[in-house]
Amino acid sequence: xxxxxxxxxxxxxxxxxxxxxxxxxxxxxxxxxxxxxxxxxxxxxxxxxxxxxxxxxxxxxxxxxxxxxxxxxxxxxxxxxxxxxxxxxxxxxxxxxxxxxxxxxxxxxxxxxxxxxxxxxxxxxxxxxxxxxxxxxxxxxxxxxxxxxxxxxxxxxxxxxxxxxxxxxxxxxxxxxxxxxxxxxxxxxxxxxxxxxxxxxxxxxxxxxxxxxxxxxxxxxxxxxxxxxxxxxxxxxxxxxxxxxxxxxxxxxxxxxxxxxxxxxxxxxxxxxxxxxxxxxxxxxxxxxxxxxxxxxxxxxxxxxxxxxxxxxxxxxxxxxxxxxxxxxxxxxxxxxxxxxxxxxxxxxxxxxxxxxxxxxxxxxxxxxxxxxxxxxxxxxxxxxxxxxxxxxxxxxxxxxxxxxxxxxxxxxxxxxxxxxxxxxxxxxxxxxxxxxxxxxxxxxxxxxxxxxxxxxxxxxxxxxxxxx
Numbered sequence: 001x002x003x004x005x006x007x008x009x010x011x012x013x014x015x016x017x018x019x020x021x022x023x024x025x026x027x028x029x030x031x032x033x034x035x036x037x038x039x040x041x042x043x044x045x046x047x048x049x050x051x052x053x054x055x056x057x058x059x060x061x062x063x064x065x066x067x068x069x070x071x072x073x074x075x076x077x078x079x080x081x082x083x084x085x086x087x088x089x090x091x092x093x094x095x096x097x098x099x100x101x102x103x104x105x106x107x108x109x110x111x112x113x114x115x116x117x118x119x120x121x122x123x124x125x126x127x128x129x130x131x132x133x134x135x136x137x138x139x140x141x142x143x144x145x146x147x148x149x150x151x152x153x154x155x156x157x158x159x160x161x162x163x164x165x166x167x168x169x170x171x172x173x174x175x176x177x178x179x180x181x182x183x184x185x186x187x188x189x190x191x192x193x194x195x196x197x198x199x200x201x202x203x204x205x206x207x208x209x210x211x212x213x214x215x216x217x218x219x220x221x222x223x224x225x226x227x228x229x230x231x232x233x234x235x236x237x238x239x240x241x242x243x244x245x246x247x248x249x250x251x252x253x254x255x256x257x258x259x260x261x262x263x264x265x266x267x268x269x270x271x272x273x274x275x276x277x278x279x280x281x282x283x284x285x286x287x288x289x290x291x292x293x294x295x296x297x298x299x300x301x302x303x304x305x306x307x308x309x310x311x312x313x314x315x316x317x318x319x320x321x322x323x324x325x326x327x328x329x330x331x332x333x334x335x336x337x338x339x340x341x342x343x344x345x346x347x348x349x350x351x352x353x354x355x356x357x358x359x360x361x362x363x364x365x366x367x368x369x370x371x372x373x374x375x376x377x378x379x380x381x382x383x384x385x386x387x388x389x390x391x392x393x394x395x396x397x398x399x400x401x402x403x404x405x406x407x408x409x410x411x412x413x414x415x416x417x418x419x420x421x422x423x424x425x426x427x428x429x430x431x432x433x434x435x436x437x438x439x440x441x442x443x444x445x446x447x448x449x450x451x452x453x454x455x456x457x458x459x460x461x462x463x464x465x466x467x468x469x
Contacts, residue, residue, distance in 0.1 A: 026128070027087040028211065032080040035059060038183050041085050045186065048154060050163060058172040058182030065176040072300045072329040072358070077274045082246050084184040086128040086211040092149055093133050103127050121201035122147045126218055128211050129186040140201070144194040147203055150219050153190035162190060165221060169252040169280045169308075177248045177276040177302075181217050185250065188218035191232065193259075198229040202264075206235040207249070209273075215246035222252070224259040224287075231262040235456075236269060237297075244299070245273045253281035255289050257311065262290040264449055266457055269297040271327055276302050285311030285340070292448045293320035294457045295332055296464065304362060306335040309343040309371075316343075321350040321445040321457075323464050324357030324389070333362035333394075338371035338404075347378045350442055353389035354464070362394045363408075369400040376404070382412040383441050385434070435465045 027044075030037055038059050042052040067074065090100045115123070122136035124147070131149040140147075146158060153162045172182040189205045209216045224230050236247070247269060255261050261281070269275050275298040281289045291305050307316035318334040336345035351359040365376045382391035393410045415437050423433035439446070439458050446454040 026089055026211070027085075028083050028214070029085040031083050031213070033059070033062070033082075033084065033180070033183070037084065041184060041186070044085070044087075045151060048159075051154060054167070055183050058179045061172045062176060062179035062183055065173075065179055067176055068302065071302055071331045071360075074274055074276075074300055077244050077246060077300075079180075079246075081213060082244070083211065083214040084217065085186055086214045087130050088127045088132055090132055092131045094135055096133060096135075099133050103132050115204065121199060122203040124149065124189045124205040126187045126205065126207045126216075128209060128214065129216065131187055131189075134189075136203075137201075140199060143197050143199075145197060145199060146190065146192040148190055150185075150188040150190050150221065153221075158190065158192060161192070161223070162221065165223065165252065165254060166219075167250070167252070169254070169282055170250050170278050174278070178250065178278050181219070181248050181250045181278070184215070185217045185219045187216075188220045188249070189222075191220075191222040191230070193224045193228040193230050195225045195256075196227045197225075199231070202231040202233050204233040204235065208237060209245060209247065209269075211245075213243045213245065215248060217247075218249045220249070220251045222261065222263075223254045224256060224261045226256045227258045228256070229260045231264065234263070234265045236265075236267045243272065245270070246276070247273055247298075248276045248278075250277070251279040251305075253279075253289065255281060255283045255287040255314075257284045258286040259284075260288045260290075262292065264292040266294045266449070266460070267296060267298070268460055271297055271299050271325075273298040274300050276300075279303070279305040281305070281307045281316070283307060283309050283311060283314040283316060286313050287311060288315040289317070290448075291316075291318040291320070291334065292445060293318070294442075294445055294449075294460070295320065295322040295330065296460045297328075298330065299328060301330040301332055303332045304335050304364070306337065307345065308337045308339065309345065310339050311343075312340045313342045314340065316345045318345075318347045318349070319445055319448055320348075321442045322352070322359055322361075323461065324351070324353045324359040325464050326355035326357060329358040329360075331360045331362065333364070335364040336366070336376055338365075338367040338374045338376065340368075340371055342373040343371055344375045345377070347380070348444060349380045350444065351380070351382045351391055352385065352438060352441065352461075352464075353382070353391050354385035356388040358390045358392075360392045360394060363396065365395075365397045365399070365406060367399045367401060367404050367406065372401050372403040374401075374404045376406045378408040380410050381441075382410075383438065384412065384414055385438075431465065435462050438465060
């Protein structure tokens, strides 16, 4: 890939997310991607033999695959200038007071400890390539729920389960950046919810990329067993630099018979970030998956969560909002794969673009010949805030049975001047009026989030409207 472009980025001094720490005492591997680098990473992480071989095979696949040429241009990303592993100067802690002060200060500013105390059953906090803090409430642990850092899961009681499921939904051969992830993954979480257990309070992982010119490749594996129920929240942020950073994480979700999983994400990557994340769920008979996604920040995004409905009467819903501002090209959407009878899926997305931002929505609906009686609905709305911005919708549907019900609706519009005038006549400034209208447009997503995260998303919209993200 080409040499990293020097990203000409507008100052965001007013953003509460734009701060970073010096890498004092940190370990950073050599930039680039070679067999020696992958072997050294595997040795540093004390991988079991099967994982070392997996990494090396994924590297081979990475070198054989081409860079995607159908989406936004990512020629400004040069893997030879990306450090794939940056280890902070601490081991993972289970007590907040044991986390080093500079890292603790970062997460305090982001509100993680407060959120844990008030609304979460468990928290994992990752800083660069490693988790620095992980904790699970005693009453949740007593129910048999496993929530741990991914490295620990490779050697613990559930090691065989992890080996069985790891990168089976998202395979390295799926695309070049899935292969990259398989070669250099680090950090992330493993969650197992036993049969019939309902976790009433959400679990959360938060990923902070502090290092300049680095990548983050966390792996999240969640297995919700038969009849169980879980809400998992993922948050991400990074400071802004004038060189490229890379995020190529992977999320694999297994929803067993009659189980339910809600997976909520509020992403706020900096605008020098290439966000090439892969997320996929497998839903068995009578199970259901709900995706709730707020996507902000990043220079370029390729992000299309996929739900594979493999069991009869399984269901999937995706609700998302994307905000593309100056210098951003966000290519996002969702994919629903119906492989069994009487399955159903609903996609509802909102995209906002301003100051020349480009927002592209891609949906893909696949209905197999065995998926008789299935239903799929897609609704995407785009709001452009000026004449400089662009919004596109690229739907795809592949249907192999007549016994199904599929619908698609798309709308593109602008903020009504009459609505702005009405609010201004009530004493509201024009800027605040426009922000209120955009918040209302994004409400279908924010109302699905816990209160603390709905407030964060509304704040991100306000910062975007001011050009401070």
